[in-house]
Amino acid sequence: MQDISVIILTFNEEKHIKRCIKSLLLFTDKIFIIDSGSIDKTVEIAESLGAKVVQNTWVNYAVQFNFGIQNNPFNTKWLMRMDADEYVLPELAEEINQKLGNITPEIAGMYIKRRVIFMDKWIRRGAYYPIWLLRIWRNGQGACEESWMDEHITLTTGKTIQLENDLVDHNLNNLTWWTQKHNLYAIREVIDLLNIKYNFRNFESVEPNFFGSQEQRTRFLKVKYASIPLFIRPIIYFLYRYIFRLGFLDGKQGFIWHFLQGFWYRFLVDAKVYEVYHRAGRDKKAIENFFKEEFNKDLTK
Incomplete structure (x- = not known):
């Protein structure tokens, strides 16, 4: 077992949690789960596999994950972030076993x-692979940025390396669940896009930089995306991914994925932004009040 603990957030993940934990047991038995009130067998399954589970009321992903970092019961040198519907390939587990104990201090x-993986199809194109994510970091040297959507782990100091092998994101729920979840995601995405324009709150975040790391480049492109007119940008984004980045080569499942994730979801976000302007206007304080009344979300915190 390596000197690393893994933090996972859960809510009704009985379809995924056993697969996730068993893939992690190839290199660590220190698994810390922050559950937000699951009513299925998530907690029972996780505890049966040796995971430590605590309950915490959900606010957003960043708040929940930082709670996990701050209350991690395992005093390990390294931390790892995983989603419940992800799993580590055996090749990645072996690589972690080989490299973790030999990493230089810097x-x-x-x-x-x-x-x-979507509908059992690996989405290889449309700029969806490879996506590099900072998932392992030294304890005490990283935290989750407190944005409402697309949260990244940020380091306070030190250099990074890239591992060769993959982790897999393969959600086993049906398409109805997927669309309902993305409808909720859209509200958080609206807040993030509006925050770029209105700066509801200041927080330590990834610095936009096209020539930096992948998350810096992603943040740079998101800021640029926010400046494009409503309803035009989803069309541009979809065409870029499906045509110019060869998403059409991913077959039928790829077409469904790129259309729903690259157009439908982005169009839904724009429709919700339009609704905010239509119902609250463009005054910053009025928009803050709208989100408090409609969604019980305080944009200043």
């Missing part, structure tokens, strides 16, 4: 490629 974080 290395503070490790990037891992995420492989997305």
Whole structure:
């Protein structure tokens, strides 16, 4: 077992949690789960596999994950972030076993490629692979940025390396669940896009930089995306991914994925932004009040 603990957030993940934990047991038995009130067998399954589970009321992903970092019962040198519907390939587990104990002191974080599986199809194109994510970092040298959407782990100091093998994101729920979840995601995405314009709150975040790390480049492109007119940007984004980045080569499942994730979801976000302007206007305080009344979300915190 390596000197690393893994933090996982859960809510009704009985379909995924056993697969996730068993993949992690190839290199660590220190698994810390922050559950937000699951009513299925998530907690029972996780505890049966040796995971430590605590309950915490959900606010957003960043708040929940930082709670996990701050209350981690395992005093390990390294921390790892996983989602419940992800799992580590055996090759990645072996690589972690080989490298973790031999990392030089100046290395503070490790990037891992995420492989997305949708309807049992690996989405290889459309700029969806490889996606490099900072998933392993030295304890005390990283935290989750407190944005409402697309949260990244940020390091306070140190250099990073890239691991060669993948982790896999393969959600087993049906398409109805997927669309309902992304409808909720859209509200958080609206808040993030509006925050770029209105700056509801200041927080330590990834610095936008096209020539920096992948998350810096992603943040740079998101800021640029926010400046494009409503309803035009989803069309541009979809065409870029599906045509110019060869998403059409991913077959029928790829077409469904790129259309829903690259157009439908982005169009839904714009429709919700339009609704905010339509119902609250463009005054900053009026928009803050709208989110408090409609969604019980305080944009200043």
